Amino acid sequence: MEFIVYEQKGEYAIITISREKALNALNSAVLEELDKVLDQVDLGTVRCLIVTGAGQKSFVAGADIGEMSNLSKAEGEAFGKKGNDVFRRLENFPIPVIAAVNGFALGGGCELSMSCDIRICSDNAVFGQPEVGLGITPGFGGTQRLARLVGAGMAKQMIYTARNIKADEAYRIGLVNAVYPQEELLPAAEKMAAGIAKNAPIAVRNCKRAINEGLDVDMEEALIIEEKLFGNCFETEDQRYGMAFFLDKNKEKVKEPFKNK
Numbered sequence: 151m152e153f154i155v156y157e158q159k160g161e162y163a164i165i166t167i168s169r170e171k172a173l174n175a176l177n178s179a180v181l182e183e184l185d186k187v188l189d190q191v192d193l194g195t196v197r198c199l200i201v202t203g204a205g206q207k208s209f210v211a212g213a214d215i216g217e218m219s220n221l222s223k224a225e226g227e228a229f230g231k232k233g234n235d236v237f238r239r240l241e242n243f244p245i246p247v248i249a250a251v252n253g254f255a256l257g258g259g260c261e262l263s264m265s266c267d268i269r270i271c272s273d274n275a276v277f278g279q280p281e282v283g284l285g286i287t288p289g290f291g292g293t294q295r296l297a298r299l300v301g302a303g304m305a306k307q308m309i310y311t312a313r314n315i316k317a318d319e320a321y322r323i324g325l326v327n328a329v330y331p332q333e334e335l336l337p338a339a340e341k342m343a344a345g346i347a348k349n350a351p352i353a354v355r356n357c358k359r360a361i362n363e364g365l366d367v368d369m370e371e372a373l374i375i376e377e378k379l380f381g382n383c384f385e386t387e388d389q390r391y392g393m394a395f396f397l398d399k400n401k402e403k404v405k406e407p408f409k410n411k
């Protein structure tokens with residue numbers, strides 16, 4: 151792959167968007183590679199993904215403005231669909247995805263981070279949806295996910311004004327969960343990924359499904375989704391082992407890794 155680096159580190163893996171000369175902007179080729187790299191993730195062993203950007207300056211500086219500049223109406227719609235499809239795939243990917251936002255997360259970059267389960271960022275991160283300044287709307291899910299994450303009022307303010315916000319403000323409005331000095335960001339993401347990977351994988355996946363699917367329906371239906379996924383865990387070896395280990399009074403015993411079964 152030309153623009154994506156994929157590295158598996160034991161039970162988690164890191165996807166790095168690597169198009170540094172354009173601050174990792176998303177052209178069609180990057181989007182296609184992002185889709186392809188998801189096919190490569192070995193879901194038998196990888197239990198959490200991290201998405202980050204190459205270099206010290208940018209996570210992703212948006213969709214590629216050069217590529218978009220001459221699109222027709224139909225081509226614009228198709229480009230939006232291309233981004234939406236791959237981001238939706240990431241959002242619904244069976245395992246958790248952490249965005250380690252290491253700099254500019256503008257337009258499509260902010261949107262990419264919002265399709266991940268969890269966002270943490272470096273202290274030099276900048277978030278924003280600058281699209282209306284370019285004569286377009288956010289096109290890779292920004293109008294929908296930003297409003298769901300930070301509330302319609304704040305999302306509308308950010309989108310209508312096209313004003314970028316720094317890491318501390320992104321933290322204050324709940325767009326990111328934590329801010330780290332730049333050199334500590336990836337280690338913090340890896341520590342979180344390893345922590346998630348230690349927990350019962352089927353239970354973690356079921357939590358992701360319950361939260362995502364539950365948010366799209368009313369509370370009655372959402373609780374039924376939860377009940378089914380909760381019940382489903384009782385068919386797993388990991389539930390048997392996890393609870394038996396808790397109940398075992400032998401304090402010398404060391405907890406074994408979950409088996410993903």
Ligand code: CAA
Pocket residue numbers: 171172173175176211212213214215216233254256257258259261280281284287288289290292
């Ligand atoms: N598309 C294409 N190229 C981009 C880019 C983008 N989104 N962002 C940066 N680049 C390129 C620049 O053109 C420049 O290339 P050259 O060296 O060939 O001139 C290179 O990356 C470095 O950028 P700058 O020289 O501009 O770096 P800077 O430090 O002065 O500024 C920046 C950094 C503030 C992020 C600035 O690059 C910028 O404003 N970029 C555009 C951000 C933006 O508007 N993103 C939203 C795009 S629209 C969108 O994403 C639609 C959607 O929802 C799908």
